[in-house]
Amino acid sequence: MLKNKHQLALLELLHQSELFSHVDDKSLEPIINNSHRISCGKNKYINFESYKSEYCHIVEQGEVMLSRVTNDGDTYVIDVVNRGCVFGITCILEDGPDSQMLVETIRPTVLWRIPLNILRKIMAQNLNFTENLLQMEIRTRLVQDVEIEHRTVQNAPQRIACFLLIQCAFIKESPVTINLPYNKKLIAAKLGIRQETFSRALKTIKKETGTKVTGSKLIIEDIDALKLFVCEHCSLNYPCQHSLSGGRIY
Amino acid sequence: MLKNKHQLALLELLHQSELFSHVDDKSLEPIINNSHRISCGKNKYINFESYKSEYCHIVEQGEVMLSRVTNDGDTYVIDVVNRGCVFGITCILEDGPDSQMLVETIRPTVLWRIPLNILRKIMAQNLNFTENLLQMEIRTRLVQDVEIEHRTVQNAPQRIACFLLIQCAFIKESPVTINLPYNKKLIAAKLGIRQETFSRALKTIKKETGTKVTGSKLIIEDIDALKLFVCEHCSLNYPCQHSLSGGRIY
């Protein structure tokens, strides 16, 4: 089967993504042939109108915000995701509930719309895929569990510090230089705090842990000080594997 | 195979539970024969020492609190569960992360310890079971999602009111009389607030919605007033199915 360059990019994406990495090329074929490529600029809404969806999406490039909107207009940011992330898979099983997410690009983005019934066929034939999906679902649930814990027992500076530790992943030696992955208002929203509070809390972190901040660039002089600042107030131990490893699905 | 009365009770429990209800008796046989019955009083810890568990549990009767403990001793209540609930199934797949829950009975309780490798065998043979597990895992994750939303956008009286609405399930006509399922301190903990705040917030609900409170008995005079009080501040619509229907797993 002849493939164009977009389809080849999709194939590579599927190979790299955690959910599809163990599926053989033959089974991926129907996905390639039936998915729809969406390319759009920043601040666009995807799939907003349809709640009970027959599609899921995978991000090829760019960045996407997943959020929920209450009936009176408040929003809560579920997560901000990029290349390789799958969302909308919640309703892969018939008669399951849907997730009612609002999906908005925060920079120019390419993503693919995959019909769920294609995935259902793969499930029926491939126990590996189903188990992999289950594994990722479990992991996502655990991360959320920890998220609730943090919102219950941690204050704003601690939550931000935890976010920073996750940004510098498994790096062990100080100093570490990192760039914030998106703007501060969005990070704040993801952590469930206001940007003003974020700004002030960052100053607290600066003072307490000797971290340097210039714009969106941070220099963590002493990573152990950061760990001391936050990891005692958590049920996990650094490096908290399943918070770090990607591969969450929504 | 001759079964004793405890084993018969387990069989009945499995039949009624959402996770196992579609599994045929022949496949349930190994569960019956290899599970261990645990009967204990209130305020006992179950399975505390072993994090990376080879067992899951199902509650036959009584009530159990699932919680997490941070390194500095703070606790957060994940859920309070009773008959039919399965927990510890998080590590059903090898090399997955464990959930590190603290499990404590809050009244005299009977539960069964089921070896996970027995369930793995059922998974390998029974796609229905695996899909059912996946479905429940997805539903649990969605409930948690809504939980995070509520902790972000709702205040204490609203969260309590939501809890009350769930208690009276699908009942549509006022007035409704309900009994709180366990003591107020624990309800408060489950909602992520202090018992003093709970007490004061309940008074607010009384004033705002005309609900009557005497001890652990509540009379909701006007269920629409309660809905008005809380459901606008939520992304779901009453009756919010997947918050209500049981069958969460942990």
Next chain:
DNA sequence: CGACGTATTGACTCGGCTCAAAACCTGTGG
């Protein structure tokens, strides 16, 4: 009846929110 656990109330503190203003950045066009 007394004792112990549970629940409520009061007084106080404090973290994070709100609203408003100022400062800073970045890109654009003259």
Next chain:
DNA sequence: CCACAGGTTTTGAGCCGAGTCAATACGTCG
């Protein structure tokens, strides 16, 4: 290269919800 506009971030002042600690009231079970 500068000026300006728009967006983002920081700072300030004040408020309010929920936490804390301590005292009191209530319930229930011996």
